[in-house]
Amino acid sequence: MNLKQYSEIMLPEIEKELQNQTARLNAPGTQLFHEMITYHMGWTGEGAGREAAGKRIRPLIVLLATASLGADWRTSLPAAAAVELVHNFSLVHDDVQDNSDKRRGRLTVWKKWGVPMAINTGDALFVLSNQAMLDLNQFHPAATVMQAASILHNTCLDLTRGQFLDMSYEERTDLSLADYKPMVGGKTSALLSACTQIGALLGNATEAEQEAYRQFGYHLGLAFQVQDDILGIWGNEALTGKSAASDLVEGKNSLPVLYALGKQQKFFKRWTQGAITNTEVKEISALLEEEGARQYAEQISKEETQIALEYLAKAQPRGTAGTSMLELANMLLKRNQ
Numbered sequence: 640m641n642l643k644q645y646s647e648i649m650l651p652e653i654e655k656e657l658q659n660q661t662a663r664l665n666a667p668g669t670q671l672f673h674e675m676i677t678y679h680m681g682w683t684g685e686g687a688g689r690e691a692a693g694k695r696i697r698p699l700i701v702l703l704a705t706a707s708l709g710a711d712w713r714t715s716l717p718a719a720a721a722v723e724l725v726h727n728f729s730l731v732h733d734d735v736q737d738n739s740d741k742r743r744g745r746l747t748v749w750k751k752w753g754v755p756m757a758i759n760t761g762d763a764l765f766v767l768s769n770q771a772m773l774d775l776n777q778f779h780p781a782a783t784v785m786q787a788a789s790i791l792h793n794t795c796l797d798l799t800r801g802q803f804l805d806m807s808y809e810e811r812t813d814l815s816l817a818d819y820k821p822m823v824g825g826k827t828s829a830l831l832s833a834c835t836q837i838g839a840l841l842g843n844a845t846e847a848e849q850e851a852y853r854q855f856g857y858h859l860g861l862a863f864q865v866q867d868d869i870l871g872i873w874g875n876e877a878l879t880g881k882s883a884a885s886d887l888v889e890g891k892n893s894l895p896v897l898y899a900l901g902k903q904q905k906f907f908k909r910w911t912q913g914a915i916t917n918t919e920v921k922e923i924s925a926l927l928e929e930e931g932a933r934q935y936a937e938q939i940s941k942e943e944t945q946i947a948l949e950y951l952a953k954a955q956p957r958g959t960a961g962t963s964m965l966e967l968a969n970m971l972l973k974r975n976q
Contacts, residue, residue, distance in 0.1 A: 645703065660771045680692060710841065712960075715837075718771070718775055724767050725765065725795060808892045809890065816898060828861050829857075868936060895935070940972075
């Protein structure tokens with residue numbers, strides 16, 4: 640089987656598991672609360688459907704990692720649901736913290752039901768993720784379940800660290816390249832590395848294999864984030880679905896920006912004078928490219944991609960699930976620009 644065929648089999652099972660986990664809140668008196676969850680997950684409300692739900696890349700990685708070790712991927716479904724619930728808990732809270740009124744083309748939970756309800760919805764998704772992990776005891780020994788839960792809990796702490804750094808960086812102009820990896824390592828790489836490590840653990844991998852899978856996920860996350868930073872400034876909006884102006888206008892401390900700040904040339908002078916306007920975006924992005932920021936970011940993306948693929952090779956994933964993991968990594972890292 641290839642990635643498309645695995646996806647066609649696994650994604651409906653992931654969706655079913657997610658719906659089973661969130662159904663804990665589908666009870667008399669909390670139906671509206673349950674609706675907030677199902678709306679955010681993309682299942683209900685105006686515009687519901689595949690686009691609203693997202694790609695479910697993280698749970699897919701968990702299942703492929705398990706399958707690539709020759710184990711039954713179905714025994715990892717609760718963990719796959721757990722990582723997706725964690726991801727969505729962070730999105731609900733991010734939308735509040737970033738004051739974002741749209742996600743995947745629809746109103747965010749806080750915009751639809753208010754900030755207090757959105758915070759509670761995010762909290763519920765976090766609790767549901769923990770309950771989902773405990774359901775692994777149907778298929779795995781208690782010690783393995785505890786280890787998987789520990790990985791996810793440590794990851795959640797990393798997510799909050801990354802989010803703290805991201806928010807604390809917003810008003811600073813003294814940041815350097817050294818400040819970048821701790822932030823994206825928490826916000827992006829931590830959860831992807833948890834997906835590969837947990838999937839490997841549940842596939843009965845050795846400690847050495849688990850570490851190789853973990854490192855693959857971590858560096859995959861770094862490469863993905865750097866590429867996202869590049870697309871956030873120079874991407875084709877028609878292909879990416881993301882405005883190439885937003886990162887600069889929002890003052891995002893992306894890798895190209897931090898690189899150019901370190902040069903302390905024309906870009907540095909303009910950046911430290913105040914917010915970039917929409918009319919300046921084309922000029923500022925050209926200035927960044929002129930000062931070598933795009934070339935630097937593209938080089939880092941290539942380096943992190945190579946490191947990720949080397950760790951995947953070291954993990955020696957087996958069979959068609961192993962080749963599908965490689966296919967998925969290439970799909971993530973070679974997106975249309």
